[in-house]
Amino acid sequence: MTPDPDDPVISVRDLVTGFGDTRVLDGASLDVARGEILGCVGASGAGKSVLMRTIVGLLPRRGGSIRVLGQDMARLGMGARRALERRWGVLFQHGALFSSLSAIQNVQFPMREYLRLSRRLMDEVAVAKLEMVGLDASVCHKRPAELSGGMIKRVALARALALDPEIVFLDEPTSGLDPIGAAEFDLLIKTLQQTLGLTVFMVTHDLDSLHAVCDRVAVLADRKVITVGPMATMLASDHPWIRSYFRGTRSRVGAATGAVRAVRAVS
Numbered sequence: 001m002t003p004d005p006d007d008p009v010i011s012v013r014d015l016v017t018g019f020g021d022t023r024v025l026d027g028a029s030l031d032v033a034r035g036e037i038l039g040c041v042g043a044s045g046a047g048k049s050v051l052m053r054t055i056v057g058l059l060p061r062r063g064g065s066i067r068v069l070g071q072d073m074a075r076l077g078m079g080a081r082r083a084l085e086r087r088w089g090v091l092f093q094h095g096a097l098f099s100s101l102s103a104i105q106n107v108q109f110p111m112r113e114y115l116r117l118s119r120r121l122m123d124e125v126a127v128a129k130l131e132m133v134g135l136d137a138s139v140c141h142k143r144p145a146e147l148s149g150g151m152i153k154r155v156a157l158a159r160a161l162a163l164d165p166e167i168v169f170l171d172e173p174t175s176g177l178d179p180i181g182a183a184e185f186d187l188l189i190k191t192l193q194q195t196l197g198l199t200v201f202m203v204t205h206d207l208d209s210l211h212a213v214c215d216r217v218a219v220l221a222d223r224k225v226i227t228v229g230p231m232a233t234m235l236a237s238d239h240p241w242i243r244s245y246f247r248g249t250r251s252r253v254g255a256a257t258g259a260v261r262a263v264r265a266v267s
């Protein structure tokens, strides 16, 4: 699906959010287009998770506006709000599975909260969601403590997909995975986005994920979204933080340059 910039699924304007006397975001604005994967980056503590949690209504907004799927979040009554919540899924940092529930029960949790389905149908749907993220029936009755980090992320993704959402919010989906597991997870996200037509808002520190799956990247700094654009924009930016993040020694560009220097030094 080609992202349509004229059809923003999420529109954040002049957002102010904070805790006590501290403002974490102060005038943050951002659009996420239908069908795109937008990566959100920024220094640790810049407010990426806070932005994501404020968009989905888990943290209060002190100012500005948030529109999701054309609806102003501040004007929704309880019923309309629940109806809107059914149209997105969230994968929280570290998966955030319920430790006392099995994998299948975790996936069924949003179904129990928002739908009235028979037990049999819920079982069928949950197994299908687990298969969709590459897990077979053998994990169904395992609890999170019995699963690997990669499996936990997949179960959390299956839970985020439980209600057939239009938008998926992912908070550091590849953190803690080895490079192969992270690449597989990136591919899974990209495949799901393309086959299901999802819009994806993804908080990440993973430069490989940004390169592999994101259509655009939003950079949070100084309590605002300072730049949004494709990777080419990030690589061309002269902003000091963006430059050191995307072209520093741990980036592909930096690594390639370092490698060239090393080869030159040897020869």
Ligand SMILES: Nc1ncnc2c1ncn2[C@@H]1O[C@H](COP(=O)(O)OP(=O)(O)OP(=O)(O)O)[C@@H](O)[C@H]1O
Pocket (backbone or CB within 6 Å): 019, 024, 042, 043, 044, 045, 046, 047, 048, 049, 050, 051
């Ligand atoms: N519940 C909370 N109560 C008080 N302060 C909070 C709370 N949640 C987040 N913060 C503060 O808000 C700021 C932004 O936090 P946030 O988790 O959004 O950062 P982040 O950009 O996602 O960082 P990281 O990349 O390290 O996960 C931090 O200073 C953090 O301490």
